[in-house]
Amino acid sequence: MSKPALLLSALALSLSLCSAQTFASIDGMKPKPVAGAPLGYIIHNPYENAPLTALVTLAGHTISGVEVTVHANDADGVSLTYQVDDMRVMDEGGVPIFGLYPAFMNKFTVKWIENGERKSHDYQMLTPDIDMGFSESQWAKAPIVEVEHVDADFKDRLYFVNWTNADGKAAPLMHNNSDAPGAFSWDGKPGFFIIDTAGDIRWYMNPYTTHDAKTYDNAGYAMGMNVTKDGNMVWVQGQGWKKMSIMGRMISEHNLPGNFIDASHEGIEGANGNVFIRAAAKDYRTADGRLVNTVRDQIIEVDNTGKLVDYWDLNTILDPMRDAALLSLDAGAVCLNINLDDAGHQTTEEDLAKAPYGDIHGVATGRNWAHVNSIEYDPTDDSIILSSRHQSAVFKIGRDKQVKWILSASKGWSDKFQDKLLKPITADGEPIWCNEKGACQDKGFDFSWTSHTAYLVPEKGTLTVFDNGDGRDLGQPMFANEKYSRSVEYKIDEQNMTVQQVWEYGKDELGYEGYSPVTSIVKYQADKDSMMSYFASAGLFGLGGGYGNLKMDDTTGKVQSILVEHRYGETKPAVRINIDSHDMFATGYRAQVIRVNEMLK
Template identity: 55%
Template sequence: MHKRVWLPLLAALAMPVSAGSLEGLKPIAVGPLGMVEMNPFGLAPLTAVIKDAGHSLSQVKVTVEGKGEHGVDISYPVEERTLANYGGVPVFGLYPNYNNRVKVEYLLGGKAQTHTYEIWANQVDFGSAGASQWAAQPEIKVNQRAPEMADRLYLVNFTGPTGGDAQLAHNNPTGPGAFAWDGTPQIFVTDTQGEIRWYLDPSIHDAKQYDMAGYLMGLHQVDGGKLIFGQGQSYYKMDLLGRLSFKRPLPGNFIDFSHEIQQMPNGHQLMRVAKKDYLTPEGKLVNTIRDHIIEVDADGSLVHVWDLNTILDPYRDVTLSALDMGAVCLNVNLKDAGKQMTKAELASAPYGDIPGVGPGRNWAHVNSIDYDASDDSIIISSRHQSAVIKIGRDNQVKWILSDPRGWSEDYQDKLLTPIGADGQPLSCFKGKCQGEFDWSWTQHTAYLTPKGTLSVFDNGDGRHNRQPMFAKDKYSRAVEYRIDEQKMTVEQVWDYGKERGWEWYSPVTSIVEYQEDHDSMMVYSASAMLFGVGGGLGNFKHSEGAGIVKSNLVELKYGTDEVLVDMDINSNRLGATGYRAVVIKPEF
């Protein structure tokens, strides 16, 4: 019976097919060009390529039309070499769960052509975190937007812990390193209407694979639109359509990338990493924690190493003993909120990713790097020293922006002297200085600006190297300093955030970065109301009533407190914390 049914069918399938009948096997184009290929590289679901189907196009411009009356258009030109690389027209900025209108303008055979495609994109899918999750995606609320900022796009970096994270560890029981700290990435782009227009598929992370676990961090846009970032034991370069230029392992015995990767003018990358199998002065073999900077060339080969254990003083404990142990950046432990470690506890702490002094403990916690091409130096932010430090290629300290207390005699001539607007030195007592000047405390992101100044996000935990009597006296701020390297002085020229008080206080993470196109400062207070750590109310509620982290992004006219953009970006998972935000431009 089965033979009588299937053998004739198989014979029919084996018959020659005429050329005309092959037409039905071709993809169906929905416009004058070729097929629309969604998510062409598997990592950027809100993107597409409209295949060129053999047409030679030039002067291409793409516009993804805004949704509704107040929607934001995303428009960009496309270079001819980019068309060749994709085999068609790249589409970036589709709305999820929506039938998008995408206008493509181009020259074909010397004649101007325009066609508007309708392209459906599916809902955002970051995966499920089970009981800790209350929505499919983070909640974005736009409070204010100046007309000139309408087309602004911000890439936001969240992490959302799930039950499958932190499954791997280094095989070094004496000093396990920071690898167990892991999280599923939530990386997305929002427009100034609070609509998600791009996101990174979380499949780029896998807690069960050594080279794909870790926290995806350090995103920056380089090379005409590409993104660089790192994740645990690997670092990446990827374009906005999700095509990887490379995914590389860290070189040698370097491990545990997190926080920062920067591309230098020569195409090399600077990364904050740690060292595996590091021999301490006492002869113990440990994995270090967030205390090495490496430079790799365009091929991934190691060029230079800055070992902060030998450059700085890993036993300086003034800041460490003032930290709130409830929120030590990557480790959030509510039961320790408001507690501090003693000097004895810091000195005898187990090796691993916990506060403590000496190699193999989290004594430095470097969370940003910048490169100064004027003298081939790096500028680092060390959270657990409440210090911003400039270091040359000769591994020698050039200057230290920090409360001078606790620095040994070896560093006294490197400490910057605070001055007022009149150029006169300011006196300081127990970390507090005259006038409006203040140091930065447990800060994040120390970046140079084209103005010749330094922007820093001053988180403010351990301010003045102590805890305040009342936790709600804590505050964070963005601050800008002017440093005179010849006179070894520092002047505070601008700050913002103190007036917003406790509810804007971010104990960890965050960023401030100058934006040249609008002569503005973009500031992201990424972990405000972090579970009420330090005595907070934790009272920001989503529509269903569960407490969540409330982060806030503002962009301000340079040198003022005039707000151009203000938006709240609130996590969709308990335990999900904002890390940074970056202005993104659709460049192809």
């Protein structure tokens, strides 16, 4: 062979070898599983919104019958075991891993069926520490969880907890109505997390990806999280509402319908599949010609595309001039507008008359006269049930926008509503006499005061209400430590317009220790036939009952939320967990029971 031919042959061989080497290394920086792993590699926090989640990818494997166990961090910890639906594995593109510990080399086991064979593999993964955002007066990175008691049959519980506090980045935005700006200034870092019964945080939402104080659409408090029928999380946040999977996949984000603003407190899916949201109205013309933004007095119903289906304007349905409950409030705690300088001061008619328009308690449209904080949908008659803190009342209102009943003391209600007031009765059906301020002769019944949450218990034919207890009997007690909050269950007979109290917890058992002037929840849990209650702002004014001069090291302003769960009808808790504030005057908002198997279908 000639020399040129030899050179060409050598060049061809060299190119062939180079090409083979190039193809052999074409993966470049593509992630690969660790040696011996039978499936694919692991992705930490696959959607960026839930830092204590991961995904084991499939690498072409077809698997079914998946079960995951996230092992306890120590001898006192709680292992989590859950099944993953086959379609969910395909939807995620792998095995979803939920419930990892923060700042820990987690160990978890995945079991599955492949080609008819049962397989299993033990994995490990290091996770980052908790970062829910930070603020000036914070002394811990997250609320501090202390487990006081858990019965054996409740050890598998997981509780979602919603904490609220500002982070110094309050939205530099406001609605273009200087006379009545509404409630847009409510803004702060999202505080969503899930705890187990050992007190460990096993999930939290990334506040940096789900909230932005500088943008109109993503500012606002994240509040009112509820689990939907398809096992996802829905909540309201400022000028919109969001729906996300427990793995952190943002399923949808919607702005409020154009005529509405300032969503907070409640976003809940009804039995009809629509979402009910507590909002306010933009550029509302009052009867006397004022142009205002309203405050916490509109209920809107939207479908899953965000389209408005219906709305309830409480200014035309109820009486925004009723001041009986407003005059009984402690001016230091008007929901999350906490002003300790006014603590112990009972609101006066002069206060209401001088109140500016905007997010301040007062009578008339454009002020916070209603402060609705929960919505329940009753599919039996296509109605909604509302808890109104500033009317100290629970209402049922039909699709026709007519009031069906009112659970409230009678003082201040006009003739239009007198026949809608429920009449208290004993367990034997005997009438209970109560004066117009709601003080009742029979000690087995009390109205709810400045309530938070009013939810149906279809299994029992009852209604639960969290009775915060401020303004009880339309007044303030001589001593602050006489106050108490309670979870209460009522049985309402709509035909006879009567109400019976069937259960309560907190008055005698907790007393002032559990007094929660704002926020909180009680909700029936069908899976264990139990009641879960969250006394979310206990200790806000200090356990001594005095208000005094506040200092950073005072217990005053340091909240200890109390989460309890009872077997139905009992008053001895099966679970008690205390959650200490990590930031001065920050409060818990709500809690929910989380069922992972239902959320990973």
